Amino acid sequence: MKILVCISHVPDTTSKINFTDNNSRFDPQGVQFIIGPYDDYALARAVELKESSGAAITVLNVGLVDTEPTIRKALAIGADEAVRVNAEPTDSFFVATQIAEYARAKSFDLILMGRESIDYNGGVVHGIVGELLGIPSVSPVMKLDIEGNTAKLAREIEGGKEYLELPLPFVAGCQEPIAEWKIPNMRGIMSARTKPLNVIEPVAVDSGIKPQQFELPPPKGTVKMIAPENVAELVSLLKNEAKVL
Amino acid sequence: MNILVFVESAEGKIKKNSLEAVAYAYAIGGKVTALALGDVGSEELQNLGKYGASSVLHVSDSKFNQGVIQAYATAIAITMQNESADILVISDSSLGTPIAARVAARVGASLATNVVSLPDTSKGFNVKRSIYTGKAFANVELTKTKKVIGIKKNAAEVKEVGSPVSVTPFQVTVPETDFNARITSSEKATGEVLLPEANIVVSGGRGMKGPEHWGMIEDLAKTLGAATGCSKPVSDMGWRPHHEHVGQTGVKVAPQLYIAIGISGAIQHLAGVNSSKCIVVINKDADAPFFKAADYGIVGDAFDVLPKLHEALKAAK
Numbered sequence: 001m002k003i004l005v006c007i008s009h010v011p012d013t014t015s016k017i018n019f020t021d022n023n024s025r026f027d028p029q030g031v032q033f034i035i036g037p038y039d040d041y042a043l044a045r046a047v048e049l050k051e052s053s054g055a056a057i058t059v060l061n062v063g064l065v066d067t068e069p070t071i072r073k074a075l076a077i078g079a080d081e082a083v084r085v086n087a088e089p090t091d092s093f094f095v096a097t098q099i100a101e102y103a104r105a106k107s108f109d110l111i112l113m114g115r116e117s118i119d120y121n122g123g124v125v126h127g128i129v130g131e132l133l134g135i136p137s138v139s140p141v142m143k144l145d146i147e148g149n150t151a152k153l154a155r156e157i158e159g160g161k162e163y164l165e166l167p168l169p170f171v172a173g174c175q176e177p178i179a180e181w182k183i184p185n186m187r188g189i190m191s192a193r194t195k196p197l198n199v200i201e202p203v204a205v206d207s208g209i210k211p212q213q214f215e216l217p218p219p220k221g222t223v224k225m226i227a228p229e230n231v232a233e234l235v236s237l238l239k240n241e242a243k244v245l
Numbered sequence: 246m247n248i249l250v251f252v253e254s255a256e257g258k259i260k261k262n263s264l265e266a267v268a269y270a271y272a273i274g275g276k277v278t279a280l281a282l283g284d285v286g287s288e289e290l291q292n293l294g295k296y297g298a299s300s301v302l303h304v305s306d307s308k309f310n311q312g313v314i315q316a317y318a319t320a321i322a323i324t325m326q327n328e329s330a331d332i333l334v335i336s337d338s339s340l341g342t343p344i345a346a347r348v349a350a351r352v353g354a355s356l357a358t359n360v361v362s363l364p365d366t367s368k369g370f371n372v373k374r375s376i377y378t379g380k381a382f383a384n385v386e387l388t389k390t391k392k393v394i395g396i397k398k399n400a401a402e403v404k405e406v407g408s409p410v411s412v413t414p415f416q417v418t419v420p421e422t423d424f425n426a427r428i429t430s431s432e433k434a435t436g437e438v439l440l441p442e443a444n445i446v447v448s449g450g451r452g453m454k455g456p457e458h459w460g461m462i463e464d465l466a467k468t469l470g471a472a473t474g475c476s477k478p479v480s481d482m483g484w485r486p487h488h489e490h491v492g493q494t495g496v497k498v499a500p501q502l503y504i505a506i507g508i509s510g511a512i513q514h515l516a517g518v519n520s521s522k523c524i525v526v527i528n529k530d531a532d533a534p535f536f537k538a539a540d541y542g543i544v545g546d547a548f549d550v551l552p553k554l555h556e557a558l559k560a561a562k
Binding site (some may be wrong): 011017072092121125127139140177207211220224225233238242 | 318346350351374376381383393395429433434445495512516522540542545554558560
């Protein structure tokens with residue numbers, strides 16, 4: 001089985017977000033970058049499938065050279081080879097097109113990624129890739145088992161889940177609890193250094209999206225503390241001041 | 246300008262988020278056509294006229310009773326062409342967002358999901374998107390003639406602006422292979438207020454000490470007509486189902502009121518609630534970081550405060 005896992009390179013979930021150059025660019029200063037948490041679940045599931053029934057895992061990232069440590073981490077976790085599409089991931093359509101172009105001739109059985117990246121929050125790359133390749137796409141997938149040429153999935157829906165069956169190949173946008181995140185061990189880290197990481201150039205795309213400007217939410221006012229014996233006051237504030245009851 | 250809105254339904258009823266999508270389309274201005282697929286009550290469909298739809302198309306073919314992403318996307322793309330619609334508005338949801346992706350790729354549209362405001366058309370067509378899991382916004386211009394917009398909850402206010410309209414039966418032919426992802430069964434909480442759509446959310450954390458104490462949370466939620474949520478540790482420990490996990494890697498909520506009980510407020514949890522209008526935090530630890538993100542706070546033991554709060558809320562009703 002050939003599995004493609006697409007990962008994003010995103011600020012750690014505890015990062016403070018700031019912009020520079022007149023709010024036109026993300027400010028990476030002091031920010032730790034990680035494999036997108038949802039992508040990390042997808043990767044972990046791919047590695048589990050490899051361990052249980054054998055698979056070759058290619059990990060793909062669309063990013064500039066600074067994403068390579070993140071890609072190496074994915075190799076350390078268990079991917080066999082990596083591809084970096086040498087471009088800034090400006091929007092979902094751009095990224096999805098790069099993935100589809102790479103995957104088109106490679107006949108992957110499974111294309112896995114997170115349900116969304118935690119920076120752009122589009123939640124659409126899996127769907128666009130599926131459409132461009134003419135194969136099904138399912139998201140958000142919280143359980144994935146392969147039996148021969150058929151996959152059994154659970155997809156989270158509002159207030160519950162639904163179970164699906166579909167033939168390979170397809171694209172899945174993953175989320176917990178599809179697998180436990182894997183922490184690379186020393187052997188993985190050592191072997192990741194010598195695993196192939198190929199750099200390819202992007203194809204030109206007209207996404208139809210032009211970024212204008214970023215902004216931060218208005219700062220939160222200070223919290224109003226209420227004594228525990230005064231819950232009636234809280235109720236009155238919620239009703240008359242916040243007007244949310 | 247022709248605008249198509251895909252309306253989602255559950256148990257024959259149009260979802261509230263989809264009414265927001267209709268209201269959003271109406272506010273853009275133009276001819277708003279709503280499209281419903283599968284089994285939906287006819288009165289529900291007619292009433293879409295009240296919220297701004299000038300016509301309603303209904304594909305009642307039972308093949309569409311289940312939301313298969315690829316088949317729905319094809320049906321919507323065909324309808325977009327058929328109605329010469331330039332804009333498709335969809336409400337972001339577990340079904341809506343993946344569909345928006347495929348439709349946009351199919352019809353060659355500019356695509357923006359997680360949109361939080363009406364478009365600014367004073368110069369081009371600009372929308373504001375929520376990014377970095379609610380920590381920032383991006384203003385983006387959609388430059389193609391065709392546009393697909395996925396709106397986040399609360400991006401538009403549902404208002405009665407018209408009267409019921411007649412429903413036009415509609416047929417689309419979708420290739421059989423589009424139904425390859427076959428839905429075999431589903432589990433769904435019924436009769437409860439669904440977390441992603443709730444106006445009020447009551448959420449519990451590790452401070453609740455165990456799943457056996459969740460009755461208090463549920464009772465309070467019932468009085469308020471609220472949905473129940475929980476922190477990640479609580480769902481990880483299996484105290485509550487995963488679909489109640491609020492946070493960075495769980496459900497992101499945007500209610501009018503979020504009440505957090507016994508949740509310390511890790512930044513990953515805050516990422517799931519920072520779009521809430523008003524946040525109340527009840528925690529016995531005065532240093533809990535959640536207080537910094539709260540509008541109102543009570544330092545106190547959940548088991549002491551919660552019953553009192555419940556009584557006060559009942560009294561105020």
